Amino acid sequence: MKKKEPPRTVHRPPSGYISVVPLGHIKEDVLRVVADSIQGVLRLPVDVTPEVGLPESAFMSARNQYNVLDLIKFLESNHAGPSLKVLGVTAKDIANPILTYVFGTAFMDGKAAVVSTARLQLSVNGELVSREQFLERVVKAAIHEIGHTFNIPHCHKDHCVMRASNSLTELDEKMSYLCDYCELFLAEAVGDALRTRSAQTRQAESG
Amino acid sequence: MATAETKKGAIAGFNFSEKECVWMRARVVATKYCDNAFDCTTCAFDKGMKKKMERESLDAGWNTKMFALASEEQRCRHALTGRAPRNKMCARNYECGDCPFDQMLDDMIQVDHTLFGPPQYLNAHGYLVPRDYYIHRGHGWARVEYGGRVRIGLDDFGNRLVGTVDRFRLPSLGTRFKLSEESFILSREGQEAGVxxxxxxxxxxxxxxxxxxxxxxHDDPYSAGWVMLLDPIELKGDLKELYFGVDSVKFVESEAERLLSMITDDPQRAAALGGEPLPDIYGSFKEIGWNKLVKSFI
Incomplete structure (x- = not known):
C-alpha cells in the first residue's frame, strides 16, 4: 500500500493551541510523533510550524552548546503567534549556565519551552537505543515541558510524565501520561489561558 | 457501511460543529463541504483556493466579505461556527470587541476547550455508541480529530465482553498497520485478545x-480509555468500511442479539425493555470460553 506522506507542517498561521517549532533540522517523523503525542495525551490541538534557524546569540562557544534560556526567550519574542504555548524542538545540545546539559526546559506558566533530542539517542553505556525508545524519550520530554508551561509542577505519583527525571534512566522509567491530579491542573490552566487570550483579543479588537 | 448521516466521500470529524468548508463560511465559494476532516494542510481544494486568491490579489478579511452580503444574511460570526443559533443576526456591525454576546461566548469557551469533550451517545440495547465515532466490525472505534489524526479505542460492547482486563500491550510509536490487522492486545488471566x-x-x-x-x-471506553492516535494512510477509503451513526447502532444491536443467542436458546422472543448490559460478560459466562467470545466478536 502506497503511503502518502503529507507533512504536518502548516504554512499558514497555526490555529491549534500548541505550536511545535523545529529549531534547525528535525526529521518529519519525529515532529509528527511529538505533535500527535501532545495532542493525544493533553487533548489539545497541535500544529507544526516551518523550521526556524537557531539564533547565534544563544550559542555558548566555550561549551559548544546552546543556552536553553536564550532559546526560550527567542521563541517567546519571535514565534509565539496566536498559539497558547510554543515548543521548540532541536537536535542541538542544550544547557543552561549552571547545568552541564538539559533534556528540556520551560518557564513555569510561560509561553515557550524547548527540548533537545541530542542526548536521547544513546543509552547510559553510550550505545544507540532503538528508534522506539528514542521516540518515547522525546515524547516524554516534550509533554513534560509543555506541562510546565501550563504551570504544572513536578509530580511524585506513579509514572506520571510530570515526575522529575535528571537522568536517562529516570526518563525511561516514567511514562507519557498525566496522572489524575496533573490532568486536573491542566484542565484548570487551559481554561485560564483561554480566558486570558480571549480577554486580550477583545482588548486588541476594541483598540 | 459508513453511509448514514454522512454524504458519500465525506469524513465526519469529532466536535466539528459544522461541515461547511472555511471558504464557504467566508462566502468566497457558494457550496463546498469539507471532505478532509478540516485538515487544510493536506486539502487540494484549500491549496487551489489560496493560489487563486493570490493570483487575483484578493485579500479581503471575513468581515469585509460579510458587509457585502444582503442584510438578512449578516449573521453573527458565531452562528457560522455553530456556537450560536443559525438565525442569530449581527446587531453591532461586526464590532465584536464591544458585543456583550460575543464576550459571553468567549467566556464560556472553556466548557469545551479540549478535544476530549464528552461525546454524545446513542443507545444500542443498552450499549453506548458515540456519535461522530466510526465503529469497526471487530469493535474498535475511530474518531477523526484535529489535523486529520484518528484516535482509536475499543468500544463499550467490546469492553463489557472482555470485562476486567489485566494488561494492555500497545504498539510502538511508528508502527504501521493495515486495516483489520491486529493493532493492540489486551489480556485477562493469561488469555489474550488482539484488537x-x-x-x-x-x-x-x-x-x-x-x-x-x-x-x-472499561470505565471510560471513548475518552480516557483511548488507545492510540494514527496518522491515517487511506482515510477516506478505510472509513467506508466502518459503521457510522445509525448503522453503528444497528450493528451493535445485532451483536448484542448474537451474544444473547450464545447464552439463551430463544433470544428472538426476549424483547427486553430497559436495563444495562453486564460489565463483565466473560466473567459472568465463563462456560462460553474466552476463545469463543473473542473469535466471535473481537
Missing amino acids: KAPLSGVVTAVNQKLLDYPACA
Whole structure:
C-alpha cells in the first residue's frame, strides 16, 4: 500500500493551541510523533510550524552548546503567534549556565519551552537505543515541558510524565501520561489561558 | 457501511460543529463541504483556493466579505461556527470587541476547550455508541480529530465482553498497520485478545496510562480509555468500511442479539425493555470460553 506522506507542517498561521517549532533540522517523523503525542495525551490541538534557524546569540562557544534560556526567550519574542504555548524542538545540545546539559526546559506558566533530542539517542553505556525508545524519550520530554508551561509542577505519583527525571534512566522509567491530579491542573490552566487570550483579543479588537 | 448521516466521500470529524468548508463560511465559494476532516494542510481544494486568491490579489478579511452580503444574511460570526443559533443576526456591525454576546461566548469557551469533550451517545440495547465515532466490525472505534489524526479505542460492547482486563500491550510509536490487522492486545488471566485496527495508518501516539491503569478503557471506553492516535494512510477509503451513526447502532444491536443467542436458546422472543448490559460478560459466562467470545466478536 502506497503511503502518502503529507507533512504536518502548516504554512499558514497555526490555529491549534500548541505550536511545535523545529529549531534547525528535525526529521518529519519525529515532529509528527511529538505533535500527535501532545495532542493525544493533553487533548489539545497541535500544529507544526516551518523550521526556524537557531539564533547565534544563544550559542555558548566555550561549551559548544546552546543556552536553553536564550532559546526560550527567542521563541517567546519571535514565534509565539496566536498559539497558547510554543515548543521548540532541536537536535542541538542544550544547557543552561549552571547545568552541564538539559533534556528540556520551560518557564513555569510561560509561553515557550524547548527540548533537545541530542542526548536521547544513546543509552547510559553510550550505545544507540532503538528508534522506539528514542521516540518515547522525546515524547516524554516534550509533554513534560509543555506541562510546565501550563504551570504544572513536578509530580511524585506513579509514572506520571510530570515526575522529575535528571537522568536517562529516570526518563525511561516514567511514562507519557498525566496522572489524575496533573490532568486536573491542566484542565484548570487551559481554561485560564483561554480566558486570558480571549480577554486580550477583545482588548486588541476594541483598540 | 459508513453511509448514514454522512454524504458519500465525506469524513465526519469529532466536535466539528459544522461541515461547511472555511471558504464557504467566508462566502468566497457558494457550496463546498469539507471532505478532509478540516485538515487544510493536506486539502487540494484549500491549496487551489489560496493560489487563486493570490493570483487575483484578493485579500479581503471575513468581515469585509460579510458587509457585502444582503442584510438578512449578516449573521453573527458565531452562528457560522455553530456556537450560536443559525438565525442569530449581527446587531453591532461586526464590532465584536464591544458585543456583550460575543464576550459571553468567549467566556464560556472553556466548557469545551479540549478535544476530549464528552461525546454524545446513542443507545444500542443498552450499549453506548458515540456519535461522530466510526465503529469497526471487530469493535474498535475511530474518531477523526484535529489535523486529520484518528484516535482509536475499543468500544463499550467490546469492553463489557472482555470485562476486567489485566494488561494492555500497545504498539510502538511508528508502527504501521493495515486495516483489520491486529493493532493492540489486551489480556485477562493469561488469555489474550488482539484488537483489529479500524483503519490503516502509522501510530503517532499511545495511551501509556492503560499500562498502569488498564481499567481506564472499561470505565471510560471513548475518552480516557483511548488507545492510540494514527496518522491515517487511506482515510477516506478505510472509513467506508466502518459503521457510522445509525448503522453503528444497528450493528451493535445485532451483536448484542448474537451474544444473547450464545447464552439463551430463544433470544428472538426476549424483547427486553430497559436495563444495562453486564460489565463483565466473560466473567459472568465463563462456560462460553474466552476463545469463543473473542473469535466471535473481537
